[in-house]
Amino acid sequence: MKKRALIIGGSSGIGKATAQNLLTEGVEVHVVGTNLEKLEAFKNASGDHLHIHKTDITNSTDVLSLNETINQFDNLDYLVNASGVFGPKSFLEHSVEDYNKYLDLNRGFFFITQAAAKKMKDSKGGAIVNVGSMWAKQAVKATPSSAYSMQKAGLHSLTQHLAMELADYKIRVNAVSPAVVETPVYDSVFGGEKEAHDALQNFHGFHPIGRNGKPQDVANTITYLLSDKASWVTGAIWDTDGGVMSGRN
Template sequence: MKPFNQSYALIIGGSSGIGYATAKRLLESNIPVVIVGSSMEKLKTAQSELSRFGQIETIQANLYHEADIQRVVDFAGNFSQPIRFLVNAAGYFKPTPFLEHTANDYNTYLDLNRASFFITQAAARNMAANGGGAIVNVGSMWAKQAIKATPSSAYSMAKAGLHALTQHLAMELADHNIRVNAVSPAVVRTPIYEAFIDPTELDATLSSFNSFHPIGRIGSADDVATTIMFLLSYEAKWVTGAVWDVDGGVMAGRN
């Protein structure tokens, strides 16, 4: 991996969806980006597509494997290469009734939180050693509101934990000039739904949720990336500890 000649952004889960859209916007703002993803094929595609916008590097890491997590932690621990921005966008979502949840289902969500926790710790240490930075976590509307049609107890528990972590880190890291915020999306067109929806039926299935949102449509990855970019930017210099609803109005009320 080539060293950057300036501070960079680290995006966990950056090879598709919201992470990918955020990487594109950062690159368009002349900020070098490192994206972390589990699929080498997706990483290669993302690097090929995004390289025309700026300097991008990739790290292949399965966040359920301790050795892979440690490689990302070690990478972030190189204080001579400053991290200015961190976006935690990795996710998994498969609605499962509470009475049918298994230990493996539960661990799928909570182990991902564990990986995010220690990668964020390493990135925050880097930021603290280099004058500060900004972190945005991708949470979820499901952490705030139960939806009977999509039973998501373990997922919501994990995302609620991420929301809580956002507020705690905002308090603890403020003295290091590090701001920490989160976005809380509703239904957004991303590959995360392919875990339980046939890809050939994905558009039609997600479109059926358009009327669920007061604005009248589901979100795009770029809708959320736009808000993430603002929260990372200097324009949001007085915003920390916030969990912003980016949800087409769902938390205000549903149709």
């Protein structure tokens, strides 16, 4: 039976790079995103092994619909929770709306992962990788991110709890914890793609390794954690961060 993967947030950035890795390995990949134009462009460039689902995972009705699709799968082997929003703002200026966009994202992850884990249990095992963040472990004054950090810290915690709970069903659960990775999540922060690219050039020196991350850097780690090569790894939160957690230049 062909391996099947579900990538939440798979139309761009880290999720898309992960989907591309899996496609090259012959995996049937289902990507979930909100931007239909990006989804269709990815589908047109990738062929029959890629399936797209326009879904807003912060919308409970959309999540129910996606979970019905998951329930209809014959098998599900891999899940990657890669959707993200990032809007640095002072804690004292955060609104309820700001907070809820992060809270709603984690609610979507929680119940999609539940549906996926039930299918993996029926399929006799699987692997899940959550995309967390260095900001969940360490504050950065230049990018105040209290609500974002709570959301990502929640994913880190969920990773460890699910690793314990799902191990009996041969389901491994891990996370990656990136630092600055050049993805479209920064476009809205800086006012556009070019503006984000230019602004992020100031962060290369933030990383001991001397450069920002690329989506492929993180995708390669995710692909490894999904694979049988990592069969003895679960409950881990891997710092895929150019060395930031070890120190700063």
